[in-house]
Every structure is written in C-alpha cells, then in structure tokens.
Amino acid sequence: MEKWTELRTAYHVAKLGTVSAAARALGAHRATVNRHIDALEEELGAKIFIRNPKGYTLTELGEDLLKAAQKTDELLEDLVDRARGRDGRVEGEIKITSLLPIASVLMEPIAAFRLANPNCQVTLMSTENLQRLEYGEAHIALRAGAKPEHPDYVVQSFGRVGLNLYAHTSYLSRKGKPSDLADLAFHEFVMPAANESRLAIWSWIFDEIADLKVAVAANDPLVVREAVLAGLGLGVLSAFDAEGRDSLRAIFPDNEDWAVPLWLVTHVDLHRTEKVQEMLAHIKALQRDANAITGCGTTLIG
Numbered sequence: 001m002e003k004w005t006e007l008r009t010a011y012h013v014a015k016l017g018t019v020s021a022a023a024r025a026l027g028a029h030r031a032t033v034n035r036h037i038d039a040l041e042e043e044l045g046a047k048i049f050i051r052n053p054k055g056y057t058l059t060e061l062g063e064d065l066l067k068a069a070q071k072t073d074e075l076l077e078d079l080v081d082r083a084r085g086r087d088g089r090v091e092g093e094i095k096i097t098s099l100l101p102i103a104s105v106l107m108e109p110i111a112a113f114r115l116a117n118p119n120c121q122v123t124l125m126s127t128e129n130l131q132r133l134e135y136g137e138a139h140i141a142l143r144a145g146a147k148p149e150h151p152d153y154v155v156q157s158f159g160r161v162g163l164n165l166y167a168h169t170s171y172l173s174r175k176g177k178p179s180d181l182a183d184l185a186f187h188e189f190v191m192p193a194a195n196e197s198r199l200a201i202w203s204w205i206f207d208e209i210a211d212l213k214v215a216v217a218a219n220d221p222l223v224v225r226e227a228v229l230a231g232l233g234l235g236v237l238s239a240f241d242a243e244g245r246d247s248l249r250a251i252f253p254d255n256e257d258w259a260v261p262l263w264l265v266t267h268v269d270l271h272r273t274e275k276v277q278e279m280l281a282h283i284k285a286l287q288r289d290a291n292a293i294t295g296c297g298t299t300l301i302g
Helices: 004-016 019-026 029-045 060-082 100-116 168-177 181-186 199-206 222-230 275-290
Strands: 049-052 055-058 094-097 118-126 140-144 153-161 164-166 190-192 213-217 237-238 248-250 260-267
Touching: 004 019, 004 029, 004 049, 004 055, 004 060, 004 260, 004 275, 029 100, 055 060, 055 118, 060 168, 094 100, 094 275, 100 118, 100 222, 100 275, 164 168, 164 199, 164 222, 181 199, 190 237, 190 248, 222 237, 260 275
Parallel strands: 094 118, 094 140, 190 213
Antiparallel strands: 049 055, 140 260, 153 260, 164 237, 164 248
C-alpha cells in the first residue's frame, strides 16, 4: 500500500470520531478528509468506517487498520522524539492503565517522569476494564492477578500486593475483634463484586464460614473500602488501601497465599520506544527503593 497520507487521515478520524475533528487536527479541509477515506476504502476494496449521525464507527477491517496505524504513529512519534530530544526529554502523551486501588503506587514514578519530561503528558486510566495495548489504548498497564498471556505483550513481574481482612476501629469498638476464625460467624461483612470474591482470601473465608452476615454489598472496590472505613463491617482490602490509615486494623497475620501478583505490561512493538522505556525506568525504581514500600505490607520484587 502506498496511501500513507490517507492511512494517517483515517487514523485521526478513528481516534477523534468525526471528520470535523480530524480535519482540525490535521489542518485540512473536511472535503480532503472525506476524499482520503474514500480513496483508502477503494484501495482496500472494503469499508473501514460505518457512517452514522454521531460520527464514524470502525468496521472489523477498520479495527485492524487502526491497530496498524496506531503502532506506526507511535513509532514515528518516537523517532521524532529521538531526533529532537538531544537533551533526553520526550514529548507527546504516555498512557498508563491500572486498577484504581493500586493506582496510588504510580504517583511517585509519574512525578519523577514529569520532572524529567515536562512536555510529555501522562494520562492515567484507573479502570476495571482491560485496555487493549495492541490498539494503542495504553502504553503501559499495571495489572493484578494471573499473568497476562497475550503473545504480543512484554510482561514483567512487579511483585505482589498483600490482602487481609480489615476493620475500622469504630466497628471493633462496637463488635470486638474476632479472636479466631469461628468468631467470624458473629460479625458483619462488606462484600465485594463477584470477581473479587474469587480471591484466595475470600475462598478461605467462604470455606470456613458457611453463612456470612452481609451488611453491605458493593460492585466497586472504592465503595467497599469506604464502607469498611465507615465501620459498616469487616472487608478484604489491599495493603494500598490500608497504607497510612491508622484507624484500620488487620484481623489476621499476613499470609503470602493471599497476596496478588502485579505485572507491568507493554506491547512488544512499543516496548522499546523512548518514552515507554523512561517511564518503566521510573516505575521500576520503586521496586529498588525499599523505603517506598516499608510498612504497607507490600512486596515489590524484580
């Protein structure tokens, strides 16, 4: 294919959602954008967009095209950064995704990265949804749980985060602290969404206690944390949730079997780009700084 200009135009339409927005971004006329899309679809012999009143939606072919265009755009941007960045700084945007409860661990690395690269915007997406790195939805993902198995992903261990059953001091003052496992049957619980209830610590509790008394059920981990902080019941929280909150008390001793693995994930095509490598270097520095994790019950290992 020789229609690189048309491909770039289609990429901007897909990314921004409308011809008008793409035209503004490219400094082109709407008619030029439409002509580029028509020429590209004629070259491919198939539609890449479905036109509708709200904008342009990608077809399946368009999704594949966007995947290729995203990688090309990122690699060209990195090449420009390397050509211009004789002072070692990068520009543009770097997108990071993580689960909300563990996003706080990224703040220190992001601050260090921004100090070194003030012209590079960091977009942090804290979501339960898995961003598709192969479509450029994120450059770096911090994921928890089973090791990602995508063949095009570069996956690196980022240690493990501890989990425990916690209660607020206000709850313990009313109900008392469980003295043993059997005592849990007399306590009230804040229950999480179904996916979190499959964690090893919840499996252990369910195996031991047949009928838990549920005070609050929530589908958002932040709501679970806030309910526990409000003294509504016992709840499973991460070490990140408990860090710096002296009013929270762990019910059981730390158990490595309850810890959840963390993974730094990048796409193989963008893994070696300058901005991704520099951000990874700042994040990995956290692993080497034992003082950054002392007291939070988290082990970050290389």
